[in-house]
Amino acid sequence: MPPELDPMLFGEIDPPQRLLMGPGPVNAHPRVLRAMSADLLGQFDPEMTGYMNQVMALYRPIFGTTNQWTMLVDGTARAGIEAALVSMVAPGDVVLVVNFGRFGLLLTEILGRIGAVIETVEAPWGEVVPFDAIEAAIHRCHPKLVATIHGDTSTTMAQPLEGFGELCRAAGALSYVDATATIGGMEIAADRWGVDVVTGGLQKCLGGPSGSAPITISDRAAQHIGKRRHVEQGIRRDDITDGVGPRIGSNYFDLAMIMDYWSEKRLNHHTEATSMLYAARECARVVLGEGLDATFARHAKSGAAMTAGLRAMGLTVFGDDRYRMTNVTGVYIPDSVDGEAVRTAMRDLFEIEIGTAFGPLQGRIWRLGAMGYNAAKHKVLLTLAALEACLRMQGFALPLGAAVPAALEAWGQ
Numbered sequence: 119m120p121p122e123l124d125p126m127l128f129g130e131i132d133p134p135q136r137l138l139m140g141p142g143p144v145n146a147h148p149r150v151l152r153a154m155s156a157d158l159l160g161q162f163d164p165e166m167t168g169y170m171n172q173v174m175a176l177y178r179p180i181f182g183t184t185n186q187w188t189m190l191v192d193g194t195a196r197a198g199i200e201a202a203l204v205s206m207v208a209p210g211d212v213v214l215v216v217n218f219g220r221f222g223l224l225l226t227e228i229l230g231r232i233g234a235v236i237e238t239v240e241a242p243w244g245e246v247v248p249f250d251a252i253e254a255a256i257h258r259c260h261p262k263l264v265a266t267i268h269g270d271t272s273t274t275m276a277q278p279l280e281g282f283g284e285l286c287r288a289a290g291a292l293s294y295v296d297a298t299a300t301i302g303g304m305e306i307a308a309d310r311w312g313v314d315v316v317t318g319g320l321q322k323c324l325g326g327p328s329g330s331a332p333i334t335i336s337d338r339a340a341q342h343i344g345k346r347r348h349v350e351q352g353i354r355r356d357d358i359t360d361g362v363g364p365r366i367g368s369n370y371f372d373l374a375m376i377m378d379y380w381s382e383k384r385l386n387h388h389t390e391a392t393s394m395l396y397a398a399r400e401c402a403r404v405v406l407g408e409g410l411d412a413t414f415a416r417h418a419k420s421g422a423a424m425t426a427g428l429r430a431m432g433l434t435v436f437g438d439d440r441y442r443m444t445n446v447t448g449v450y451i452p453d454s455v456d457g458e459a460v461r462t463a464m465r466d467l468f469e470i471e472i473g474t475a476f477g478p479l480q481g482r483i484w485r486l487g488a489m490g491y492n493a494a495k496h497k498v499l500l501t502l503a504a505l506e507a508c509l510r511m512q513g514f515a516l517p518l519g520a521a522v523p524a525a526l527e528a529w530g531q
């Protein structure tokens with residue numbers, strides 16, 4: 119049967135050209151897509167291991183660290199989170215979660231499956247947790263690990279982390295930060311914050327596809343994890359001894375084995391996801407090529423322009439202004455407006471995707487992102503102009519033509 123007649127072959131992938139202006143994923147940078155189409159290599163080919171070493175070097179400045187153990191976990195950002203938690207936390211360990219949104223809840227969900235004793239210190243959605251509340255909670259529950267989110271996309275809030283790691287260290291606790299939504303867009307200062315493990319993802323400010331989770335691990339945390347090393351039977355070697363601690367409860371996410379794979383030992387674990395490694399490498403090259411400060415400034419300008427445009431339309435921006443992420447903005451859906459109809463019109467008429475929300479904010483706010491390759495003036499302006507048109511179609515009375523000039527002014531033009 120000719121292929122065009124075989125219904126099981128469907129068609130060649132040819133997605134519409136959408137502009138992804140939600141909380142992520144965003145459109146990948148064309149350089150990253152090109153890198154992903156490069157030819158594959160065997161996992162122990164010296165070119166491939168050379169690329170792995172380059173990735174380690176490229177992500178150190180992005181994480182703001184000199185940590186040797188800076189590498190990738192294969193899988194989406196959640197894979198990085200799960201690898202960090204299952205490798206650091208043993209069943210029965212007390213873990214304090216600093217929770218101010220959906221992704222703080224995800225930490226508790228993963229920790230619950232690990233069998234941790236979970237303590238929380240919380241803020242309502244739209245706020246962050248005050249430093250002294252974290253300090254008091256640490257002294258109350260004496261955790262082995264304190265875990266938090268940097269920017270929680272569900273609420274668009276960024277938890278201040280200056281002094282966070284030191285506070286944990288002083289109390290004898292390890293610390294973990296999920297920086298999926300901020301890495302490459304807001305400063306990550308793993309060493310200055312004194313944080314032990316930080317993980318990220320490519321699909322937001324780094325301008326790549328989801329599917330690879332950059333991670334950095336302090337020597338202190340690496341030592342702790344190393345005590346739990348139990349190399350799988352089929353790849354054991356005489357020169358590698360097991361640790362005395364309890365075996366890590368996941369094989370795939372066993373950071374002790376993943377570190378052995380990324381070390382000069384090259385002890386085989388998984389088969390490194392070559393095309394995703396190429397993507398992660400190119401994402402880092404794009405960000406470092408522009409310069410970290412310039413990248414952060416571009417995200418900040420995009421966020422400021424988006425916020426100014428939304429306010430000029432008469433909309434109310436969600437959350438505490440002092441702590442808002444620069445790259446995702448939440449905005450209340452006006453009472454008279456059908457939020458899903460607006461999102462559908464944005465997609466159908468303008469090929470623009472904006473985000474819905476989760477949990478208590480579902481149906482109450484939209485989330486608009488300007489991240490990575492999409493943190494660009496023209497993309498913010500197009501999104502605002504399209505939203506204005508869609509709101510008008512819904513009968514929402516707004517000052518016509520106010521959003522774009524306000525955004526341009528906030529951009530500095």
Ligand SMILES: Cc1ncc(COP(=O)(O)O)c(C=O)c1O
Pocket residue numbers: 141142194195196197221267269270271272296297298299319328329
């Ligand atoms: C803060 C944060 N953490 C974790 C995740 C989960 O990432 P992934 O869907 O790549 O596993 C997301 C995704 O939106 C996020 O925003």
